[in-house]
Amino acid sequence: MDANAEIPAHRACAACRGQKVRCIPDESNPDICQRCARSGRTCVFTPLMKRKQRKRTDTRVAELEREMRAMRAALQQKNEAARGGAAGSKSPGSEAQQKRTSEPVGLWYRDTKPDGVATGPAGNWEFGGEERSAMARVQRAGPQLWPSGFKNGPLQDVKDVVDSGMISMATARHLFESYRSDVFPHYPMVAIPNDITAEQMRATKPALFLAIIAASAGKENSELSAALDKEVLQAYATRSLVQSEKSLELVQALLVSAVWYHPPSKFGQLKYYEYIHMAATMAMDIGIGTRPTQHRSGRFAKRESRPRTIHPAEDVNNPDLSMTPRSRDSSPDTASIEARRTFLAVYIICVGVSMSLRRPNTLRCSSYIRESVDYLERSPNAIPTDRTLVAWTRLIMIAEEISSSWCYDDPGGIASITELRTQLMMKDFEKRLTAWYTNLPETDVGTGAMMIMYHTIRLYLFEIALHIDHSSEDFKAPYQMGGIQPYPIEEEVPTQVLADAIANCIQTSHSLLNTFLAMDVEGCRSLPVFSYVRISFAAFVLAKLCLSAAHPRSRIAKVLDRSSLKVETYMDRAILHVRNIVGVKRSRVPSIFLALLFKLRQWCLNPDIIDHFEDEPAQSNQIEDGHDMSSRMIQDKVSGGIIELDGARITEQISSSESSPQAFNTQGQTAANSSTLAPIDEMTFVQGVTPVSQSDSVQYGSGSDESTSGALPAQRQPMINTSAPSNDAQWQATGDPMVMDNELLQFIAQMNEGVEGGLTGLDDWASIPLEQMEQMNWSMGHGATNLM
């Protein structure tokens, strides 16, 4: 196969492929096609898809046979029911049902009793004549969905958390305002108009109101937060699943709940993926994901005068069984700025979660999404945070392309850095990310959460180099340290390419953690759960590199000097920062990630816990000349430039005229040519992480009654702290925050009991024996002490 066969582009450009028309190069400019040249659009040649592994024929035949049997049985059952009428399926032991036990269940309907009432725990409740009549329609449509507690079926007017006395209206108001001022700015997706009060929101959008106060409660009171989360879940179950409601309000509520989600004890219990799916499908069902009909071009407008056509999914005889989109609100303004903002938010979150969980993306970028971005950017009705939302969307569009090119959601088809096309694409994506960063407006745009996302996407891009040593599965939440799994030796990758990518991984992890470390403690308590996942991901990448650096058979170790990781410093600073964030109130989300950071730190300090090395000496610090050059190159790259805090966002100042905000050029010829980050010891990171200002601890540790608190913290602009150092009185009692004191051991043991941690893999924390943890040396790594 010749080298050209490796070039990873389609022959037709994206626009021509979309329109299924011939793509002919323009004679005057062969880089673009005639159609793009004529219409003045950018002509983009996207990379080819990686082929799917196809199923073996025998497997496929077996599957088809199973499916056929199931369909036959279903048909038979239907015919029997039709013949038998009301007396119908009187034979629970009929052939069809007997077969069912040995058949795959995928196609089976739920068992029904002869009278059509569902069986099973939820099917046995009693109801009177009127309810029976009211429920009859629902029963025809399928099994019972509401819990047995609903003796009278679903209720429209149930008491909310204030009516039931769970919280006072004053507390609810406080939480509501706290969302508006502290929580929302981190992730400005679901905005509350300035003139809407808590009481108005509670009356008009109760689900959104509940989601908002539950999101706010996470940083205030973990018990209240857990209780409100249950209420939120109940509200979604009732309104969305039981009552089949679809509305903009529910989409927004689901988004808020997903963004400020509180992970459960086990990874398998995670519901935020479901929340996001529900939000995405609901958004499409209510029509906010496409252009409204009246906005279409003339030829569509012409159709409106024609007789109404029947949607294929519509059942005119029984509207209740129709699959056509419906909403509770009969005339939602699907083109409103709020609808567009919400749909962009759904898109952003869908891509984000598919990235973290390495699962297929529910919502791909569409022309309507692009149109909505332009609309939001230009609309006179846009609110200030819409600019941030626009920047988020543009960033996420790049992430989506990386995701589809790297095929992270398909473990069998993930791209490899050994391929030339991957290497070329990596450079291209890096340029585009850099261009996004450089084009960010200097003012108003850029929060810590967004910068964390930016670095995460870069990390996601370069992570592919780590697959040389580590299974790609390890990088899928919940993260697994696994062991070294080197590529087969014939899968060669040029040393320079590998060194560049690894250097980028290190530098990007550092930048991400620096962004977090520079944020103020109070602000971090309101960060979305996604941000903590990404902070942990950066720490996890450093831990993975530590493992590589220590392993005798690692390919990465040949281009890596462990000291360039500065892993002890970063881990210690991150742990200290998160301990301060957790504070005396034990903010829920940071608590979970604190335990994870301790675990990662342990992995870094004792890589042999994970992988029992052979007796060979580690190569990282005693490698031959060629490798030594590469590792020194990485060290140089990772230790050069300056980070300065610049207003609302972090900028990494560039020493040369180079436009890239990143720490070094990927060619990495010499340190002098690279714009590089300062060594950690030289950084001006006295802010945000050092002990100790009393003010924060006094303010936050006072334990004031939330229900009486009318004074809200001032809105934090910028969100990245540039001035006040922060700390919490909690750690002053023990002296050294890195000492694994009894209180912390107990705290981690509590985590291990299954209180929290599903996103993080903490459910396997037990793999490290407690006595071993007690023996750990948690004192600060050398060189870090003076920074704390």
Next chain:
DNA sequence: GCTAGCAGATGTGATCTATG
């Protein structure tokens, strides 16, 4: 039993063409 080589099946991409 193993393997190279072949034929057919299958997945993917390009673009023709009918339609609105």
Next chain:
DNA sequence: CATAGATCACATCTGCTAGC
């Protein structure tokens, strides 16, 4: 001119078979 079904071309994979 945009859209989308239809069709063709080609790459790649699978399963079979002859030859060792």
